[in-house]
Amino acid sequence: MRSTALLSSLLLAAAPALAQSPTGTPPSPVRPETQVSPPLRAEPAPPAPPADAPLAAAAGDAPLPVANAEQQRLINGAPLNNPNVAVHVVQKKRFADAGRHEFTLYPGVPQINGRFTRHAGTGLQYTYHLQENFGLQLTGHYNWYANESDFNLELIDKVREQAQAASALLLSWGALAGVEVTPLYGKFAFYDNHLLQFSVVLSGGAGFGSTRVLIRPEVTQQVDGVGSVVPARFGDTGGKFLGSVGGGLRVQFGDSMALRLEVRDQVYTARVDRVDGCNQRDFGLLEEARGSGQTFAELDLSGSCRFQKFDGVDPKTGKNYREDIVLGKDLVGNPSSDVLNNLGFYAGFSYLF
Incomplete structure (x- = not known):
């Protein structure tokens, strides 16, 4: 009886320790500095920005302040009014040329390669754009100034020599028919607010022109002690075959206006008999x-x-x-x-x- 009572008292003394550790091993005491802090309370997520608001500078940053809402307004999905945003797009030509008529006035056409001759005139051109990149042309050109160069006139005045008549033949007017092709076109920004459409144009044609030659240069003569200027005298040398090749740039400002800058070489045979x-x-x-x-x-x-x-x-x-x-x-x-x-x-x- 005494042994049974002793065993029961031992079991009652060990019960609190067994209840703290399932394995029977007393738990190690927890140090104050290693205790786990309670979880932080989650902050509510910020509201999603609207679709047309500017993007944040980096993930997690607050949206940048908008100085002008008009600059951030989306146009076809891009903020075109924002000066800090560059948008590159590929799109169709704004103005189609196929089937259209074009009249071009060239008010002043100077010769830029004159050695023995100098020309300056006015031209008028009609272009029918048969297709988007191909057109038919008619060109008329009149030289209101056509004379021998200063170099040749100096030879005549000082040494009584001049270039051969054929080398100094002057073109009075010409008319040509030909074609124009547009191998390349594009657009560029103008003052950051306008898009201009440009085309590279190549042309060629053939036709007929009238020529003349200098017979007598302008001279000053004395009549009864009074000086007078005798104008230059030119002689007609007949019509000649003309050929033309050229190329340049055409810039379109709107649906009906364009600017042309071209260089053309008019070739003509010269024989003076x-x-x-x-x-x-x-x-x-x-x-x-x-x-x-x-x-x-x-x-x-x-x-x-x-x-x-x-x-x-x-x-x-x-x-x-x-x-x-x-x-x-x-x-x-x-x-x-x-x-x-x-x-x-x-x-x-x-x-x-």
């Missing part, structure tokens, strides 16, 4: 009649010779035209030929409809 329709034989007969006092109308001249150009006196300056017969004879006495390149800069404005 007649001046004002008179050949070498005709000038020989005119020179004989001049010395004998015979009238030019009685001479056996070719049908194309316009002998009236070498007869009479200029009523303004008193210049005797018969003195130009020798000069005309010198021009055709040794017929010359050449191929000339008249390189011009074309800057003009277009209207499309």
Whole structure:
């Protein structure tokens, strides 16, 4: 009985320790500094920004302040009004050219490669855009200034020498028909608020032109002690075949206005064997009649010779035209030929409809 009572008292003493550790091993005491802190209370998530609000500078940062809401307004999905945002897009041409008509005025077309000649004129061009990148052209050009270069005039004045007539042949006007192709086009920003459409254009054509040659340069003469200026005298050398090739840039400002900047090379064959329709034989007969006092109308001249150009006196300056017969004879006495390149800069404005 005494042993049973002793065992029961031992079990009652060990019960609190067994209740603290299932394995029977007393739990180790917990140090104050290693105790686990209670979990922090979760803060509520900030509301989602609207779709057109600017993006945050980095994940987790607050949205940047908006100084001007208009700058952040989305246009076709992009903030085009924001100066700090660059948007690059690929889109179709704003204005289609296929099936449209275009008239271009070139108010001033200077020659930029003149060695023996100088030209300046005005051109008018019509273009029918048969397709988006292909068009048909008609071009007319008139040179209101056509003269020999200062270099050639200086040779005439100082050493009585000049370039061959064919090398100094002047183009009075020309008319050509041809084609235009647009191999490349694009757009660029203008003052950050406008998009301009540009095209690279290449052209070529053929046609006909009228030429002339300088017979006598401008001179100053003394009549009764009074000086007067005698204007230059030119002779017609007939029509010539023209060819043209060129290229440049076309910038379209809107649906109906455009600016063209081009360089074109007009090529024409030059052979001088007649001046004002008179050949070498005709000038020989005119020179004989001049010395004998015979009238030019009685001479056996070719049908194309316009002998009236070498007869009479200029009523303004008193210049005797018969003195130009020798000069005309010198021009055709040794017929010359050449191929000339008249390189011009074309800057003009277009209207499309």
